[in-house]
Amino acid sequence: MATLLSNGQQSLMATSNGQEQQKDEPEQQQQQQQVEIRKSSSPKPGAMPSLKLNRMGSVSPKDKRVYKIVLTGGPCGGKTTGQSRLCTFFENLGWKVFRVPETATVLLSGGVKFSDLTEKEDPPTPTTFVYKDLPFAAPEHSLIDLTASCPRCLAKAASRPNGSEAYKFQENLIRTMVQIENTYFELGNSSTRNCLIICDRGVMDASAYISKDKWEKMMAGNKWNPVEMRDNRYNQILHLVSAANGAEDFYSTEDHACRSEGVDLARELDYKSAAAWVGHPYFDVIDNSTNFESKMNRMIESVCQKVGIDIGDRLQATSRKLKYLVALLPPDSEFPPFQDFDVVHHYLQSAGPKVQARLRKRGQKSHWSYIHTQRRPNVHGQARIEVKTQLTHRDYMNLLAQRDDAHFTIYKKRRCFLINNQYFQLDIYKEPGHPRCKGLVLLETYSSLTGDALKNCMPKFLNIVKEVTGDPDYSMFNLSLKEDWSTTKKFCRSATHVKGAANGVSSTPLLLNGQ
Numbered sequence: 001m002a003t004l005l006s007n008g009q010q011s012l013m014a015t016s017n018g019q020e021q022q023k024d025e026p027e028q029q030q031q032q033q034q035v036e037i038r039k040s041s042s043p044k045p046g047a048m049p050s051l052k053l054n055r056m057g058s059v060s061p062k063d064k065r066v067y068k069i070v071l072t073g074g075p076c077g078g079k080t081t082g083q084s085r086l087c088t089f090f091e092n093l094g095w096k097v098f099r100v101p102e103t104a105t106v107l108l109s110g111g112v113k114f115s116d117l118t119e120k121e122d123p124p125t126p127t128t129f130v131y132k133d134l135p136f137a138a139p140e141h142s143l144i145d146l147t148a149s150c151p152r153c154l155a156k157a158a159s160r161p162n163g164s165e166a167y168k169f170q171e172n173l174i175r176t177m178v179q180i181e182n183t184y185f186e187l188g189n190s191s192t193r194n195c196l197i198i199c200d201r202g203v204m205d206a207s208a209y210i211s212k213d214k215w216e217k218m219m220a221g222n223k224w225n226p227v228e229m230r231d232n233r234y235n236q237i238l239h240l241v242s243a244a245n246g247a248e249d250f251y252s253t254e255d256h257a258c259r260s261e262g263v264d265l266a267r268e269l270d271y272k273s274a275a276a277w278v279g280h281p282y283f284d285v286i287d288n289s290t291n292f293e294s295k296m297n298r299m300i301e302s303v304c305q306k307v308g309i310d311i312g313d314r315l316q317a318t319s320r321k322l323k324y325l326v327a328l329l330p331p332d333s334e335f336p337p338f339q340d341f342d343v344v345h346h347y348l349q350s351a352g353p354k355v356q357a358r359l360r361k362r363g364q365k366s367h368w369s370y371i372h373t374q375r376r377p378n379v380h381g382q383a384r385i386e387v388k389t390q391l392t393h394r395d396y397m398n399l400l401a402q403r404d405d406a407h408f409t410i411y412k413k414r415r416c417f418l419i420n421n422q423y424f425q426l427d428i429y430k431e432p433g434h435p436r437c438k439g440l441v442l443l444e445t446y447s448s449l450t451g452d453a454l455k456n457c458m459p460k461f462l463n464i465v466k467e468v469t470g471d472p473d474y475s476m477f478n479l480s481l482k483e484d485w486s487t488t489k490k491f492c493r494s495a496t497h498v499k500g501a502a503n504g505v506s507s508t509p510l511l512l513n514g515q
Contacts, residue, residue, distance in 0.1 A: 063194075066191075066194075066195045069086075069197070069235060069236045069238060070238065071198060073270060074244065079240055081292075083198050085300060086300060090196045093309070094194070095195060099198050099200070100181055100197060103180055170206065171218050175222075177206075181203075199234065202277075205276055208272040225364075227363055230280050236302075236306055238302065239283070239284070240286050241288055242270035244270065245267050245270050246287060246288035246421070274418050274421075279339030281362065281371070285418070285422065289448065298448065306388075322445050322446070323467070324444075324466070324467050325441070326462050329441060330463075336419050340415050341363060342412075344412075346409055347477065350374075356374070356477060357373065357374045359396060360373065370395070371388055408481075411431070412429055422458075424445045426442075427444065429442075434480070478491055
């Protein structure tokens with residue numbers, strides 16, 4: 001599949017009277033409370049299928065891109081190398097690249113030690129502990145150096161009953177991270193060139209090791225919310241899986257002065273750092289299913305696809321979108337840790353029969369993010385191009401005036417979870433809607449795996465009926481049509497769909513329209 005995506009923010013004002021509709025006022029008030037977090041964090045305009053640089057490497061304001069990514073993952077996952085590779089690749093394209101340092105490392109390298117921030121306790125004993133949802137026991141950390149300046153240990157200290165100083169330091173660390181990132185975001189916005197901003201971990205990484213009640217207390221005390229801190233702040237999250245998970249022979253602590261984790265603990269840290277970002281709409285897990293060089297190429301390929309850069313054959317495209325029909329959902333207790341979102345889709349009037357446009361509203365607890373998607377097939381030889389644009393609430397409300405009355409509004413509950421190093425989205429269709437959507441549940445993922453390797457990473461607790469990748473009967477565009485499929489001329493058929501490809505070897509086909 002050759003799918004090009006672009007999800008930079010863009011102002012799309014497109015109503016007939018040019019006036020903002022005054023609906024959802026509570027949402028606007030809630031957005032205004034996020035001024036500090038959102039300041040400088042929104043990308044500048046524009047969707048860009050191709051790069052157009054002038055002699056000096058600058059771009060016109062309407063084509064300017066500021067794209068913000070987070071590199072996260074457990075120990076020995078390739079974050080340092082990945083940052084360098086991304087920097088070189090995009091600088092060679094004429095982009096300006098900023099690399100935001102890891103805030104915890106900056107502060108802790110100044111002499112702060114977590115043991116100084118808590119009351120004296122008995123030295124830990126070399127026992128093991130078992131984390132919920134983890135299939136192994138992990139040895140306690142920092143037994144050799146009890147005063148190690150370790151961000152994970154700092155967070156653990158902050159969760160102790162007597163860890164008020166550590167808790168406050170952790171809170172200030174996050175505030176510092178936000179300000180440092182905002183500084184780089186402002187530099188990106190003021191640059192005359194396209195900018196890639198690479199964050200060495202992001203705000204949500206801090207939630208990985210602090211207790212849930214302490215994290216929620218911290219969020220509430222600072223008027224933060226996950227939609228702003230996780231979904232709207234960064235364009236894309238790249239989780240580089242630790243070598244301790246799938247490439248154990250290459251896991252090493254010798255080349256990193258601050259690394260002392262064993263293989264089992266490294267797996268645990270990797271799991272926690274991934275779980276912290278579950279729910280982000282563009283969360284890519286770069287696993288160890290290939291050699292390291294291919295892993296780096298897959299990482300670069302993932303960013304290029306979502307930015308909208310045609311990489312041609314420079315990097316081999318391996319990952320494809322897969323969709324499965326699911327029946328008889330198990331109880332919530334059967335799922336790994338998950339995030340649920342309310343999702344609303346509106347199809348818009350489009351410029352032609354082969355162009356599709358839609359709006360997506362996605363949120364938790366009345367906090368929302370907004371995306372405009374335009375799909376244009378057969379452009380520059382590509383099978384399909386998707387341009388995804390992050391919107392403000394105002395632009396979203398204005399664009400609703402262009403709703404296509406030939407389609408129902410689609411309502412879903414979207415459940416995001418991570419299992420076997422694979423990120424899944426489960427769409428549970430809700431009423432009101434067409435009767436054909438009643439009880440419909442679809443599972444989606446992106447993967448480069450095939451055959452038995454793909455089967456082994458699928459969630460075993462789900463009753464997967466069949467693969468429906470590319471099946472027009474399960475296209476959201478077709479599912480939302482008000483007219484009967486047998487009589488409507490709007491039904492969009494797949495060009496190469498082959499039914500029954502449940503063995504996971506099929507390639508993703510081209511859809512002339514729809515999803």
